[in-house]
Amino acid sequence: MIRLHNIKKQYSQFQLQCSLEVPQNRITALIGPNGAGKSTTFKTILGLTHVDSGEIELFGKPILTLTTQERAMLGIALSNSCFCGYLQIRDIIPILSHLYPKFQKEYFLQQCKHFDLPLTKKINDFSTGMKAKLKILIAISHQAKLLILDEPTTGLDVLAREELLDILREYMIPGNRSILISSHISSDLEGFCDDLYLINKGKILLHEETNILLDNYGILKVTKEQYQKINPIYLTRKKKEPYGYRLLTTQKQFYQDNVQELIIEKCNIDEIILMMTKGELL
Amino acid sequence: MKGLLIKDWKLLKNQMRFMLILFTILIVISFLDNTNHISFMTSYLSFLFSNFVLSTLSYDSYDNGMLFLLSLPISRKIYVQEKYLFSLLLTFGSWLISLLLRLLIFPLQFSWMEISEICFESLIYLIFVLLFLAYSIPLHLKFGNEKGRMLSFGFLGLLAFGIFTIVRIDNWQSLFYMVNRISLKFVIIITTFLCIIFLGISYLLSLWIIEKKEY
Numbered sequence: 001m002i003r004l005h006n007i008k009k010q011y012s013q014f015q016l017q018c019s020l021e022v023p024q025n026r027i028t029a030l031i032g033p034n035g036a037g038k039s040t041t042f043k044t045i046l047g048l049t050h051v052d053s054g055e056i057e058l059f060g061k062p063i064l065t066l067t068t069q070e071r072a073m074l075g076i077a078l079s080n081s082c083f084c085g086y087l088q089i090r091d092i093i094p095i096l097s098h099l100y101p102k103f104q105k106e107y108f109l110q111q112c113k114h115f116d117l118p119l120t121k122k123i124n125d126f127s128t129g130m131k132a133k134l135k136i137l138i139a140i141s142h143q144a145k146l147l148i149l150d151e152p153t154t155g156l157d158v159l160a161r162e163e164l165l166d167i168l169r170e171y172m173i174p175g176n177r178s179i180l181i182s183s184h185i186s187s188d189l190e191g192f193c194d195d196l197y198l199i200n201k202g203k204i205l206l207h208e209e210t211n212i213l214l215d216n217y218g219i220l221k222v223t224k225e226q227y228q229k230i231n232p233i234y235l236t237r238k239k240k241e242p243y244g245y246r247l248l249t250t251q252k253q254f255y256q257d258n259v260q261e262l263i264i265e266k267c268n269i270d271e272i273i274l275m276m277t278k279g280e281l282l
Numbered sequence: 283m284k285g286l287l288i289k290d291w292k293l294l295k296n297q298m299r300f301m302l303i304l305f306t307i308l309i310v311i312s313f314l315d316n317t318n319h320i321s322f323m324t325s326y327l328s329f330l331f332s333n334f335v336l337s338t339l340s341y342d343s344y345d346n347g348m349l350f351l352l353s354l355p356i357s358r359k360i361y362v363q364e365k366y367l368f369s370l371l372l373t374f375g376s377w378l379i380s381l382l383l384r385l386l387i388f389p390l391q392f393s394w395m396e397i398s399e400i401c402f403e404s405l406i407y408l409i410f411v412l413l414f415l416a417y418s419i420p421l422h423l424k425f426g427n428e429k430g431r432m433l434s435f436g437f438l439g440l441l442a443f444g445i446f447t448i449v450r451i452d453n454w455q456s457l458f459y460m461v462n463r464i465s466l467k468f469v470i471i472i473t474t475f476l477c478i479i480f481l482g483i484s485y486l487l488s489l490w491i492i493e494k495k496e497y
Contacts (some may be wrong), residue, residue: 087289
């Protein structure tokens with residue numbers, strides 16, 4: 001569905017240099033700290049910035065050669081951008097109907113009602129959460145084949161987040177669909193994504209299946225003496241701590257089986273981000 | 283493109299109350315205006331609506347809106363085409379309505395001669411408004427709203443100063459008589475032709491600007 005190959009884009013103080021793929025029937029996450037290059041990657045995928053080199057393909061075609069009909073198969077929700085705030089939902093319905101041949105007006109209205117989104121209130125007067133819901137509804141209401149969602153759950157409370165994630169899960173049911181999503185809320189991604197890319201300073205540091213990441217990766221807490229003796233074969237990052245070192249392993253089972261008296265913790269996505277971005281490469 | 287036209291129309295509709303107030307003021311001024319040679323109504327209304335086209339550019343870029351708009355199933359080319367089409371529709375529409383209103387409000391006061399004079403003057407105003415848009419749209423796309431608006435009004439000021447200087451040097455009346463001697467049809471054809479050329483150049487320039495722009 002999406003293929004970025006050796007993309008390079010030089011800004012004055014930042015360089016984006018990445019490759020990533022989103023296959024069919026997959027939910028792929030792009031994670032990373034603020035300023036890592038997530039939104040720039042999204043803009044690159046959508047052809048909103050020009051790259052210095054590399055290839056960008058959507059639906060197997062270079063982005064700039066996509067027809068209007070092919071672009072209508074994309075559902076987009078960008079973190080800080082939507083329809084003009086002076087419009088109301090009742091204004092944007094005819095706009096969407098004319099832009100998207102497969103726009104499902106009834107479904108859209110039904111979901112607006114479900115999420116208590118007023119049809120006759122200016123978008124400017126919406127709360128952050130209401131805006132986030134509206135953006136997702138716009139993205140999923142025209143039977144898109146691919147959703148590109150940049151921080152879609154920002155500003156939503158836990159219940160609304162879960163409801164929206166359920167809607168996105170429903171969206172995937174017909175098959176032949178994919179989602180590329182970024183989020184600061186790692187708990188959303190852990191139970192939702194099939195695989196994830198970790199980006200920092202414009203570079204992809206890690207690409208892994210979510211279940212492998214959560215099942216196999218782990219954090220070892222070791223003293224300096226333990227660190228001297230430990231087999232580093234499955235260690236990827238180390239971070240100095242007052243007690244010694246915190247180590248990121250890709251095979252926690254190996255250390256559970258082979259090293260005694262070692263503190264081994266399951267790790268979550270936040271910890272992986274922390275270790276991959278702040279930790280020292282081994 | 284239809285979706286974008288609807289969007290701009292909806293934005294315009296949201297400002298309808300403001301427009302109605304201005305429209306009322308305009309009609310009152312027209313009634314008070316006994317000097318028939320002033321086509322204030324036509325020029326003012328067309329200029330007002332042409333400014334609204336520039337406002338839609340501001341609305342589009344409000345809160346990073348262009349990012350979202352260009353991620354919709356439209357190309358940058360279609361976006362520019364829609365802006366020019368909307369400009370033409372709005373300017374012609376408002377010009378025609380105001381001209382008709384002016385003629386309808388005072389139908390009996392005018393002789394055919396005066397009516398043709400009013401139509402001619404209105405047409406010149408229309409061309410000025412279109413020329414204003416022709417240089418303002420690329421300026422807005424290139425420099426954004428605040429800078430673009432300042433530059434386009436600055437340019438308008440310079441243009442007015444230039445015309446004023448020419449009038450002072452050449453004597454306005456002699457210039458007017460000179461224009462009068464030229465066939466009316468010829469003046470209209472030449473100015474319309476020049477207007478089309480300028481709008482064409484403006485469109486190509488806008489297209490080039492938006493294709494190069496990064497969001």
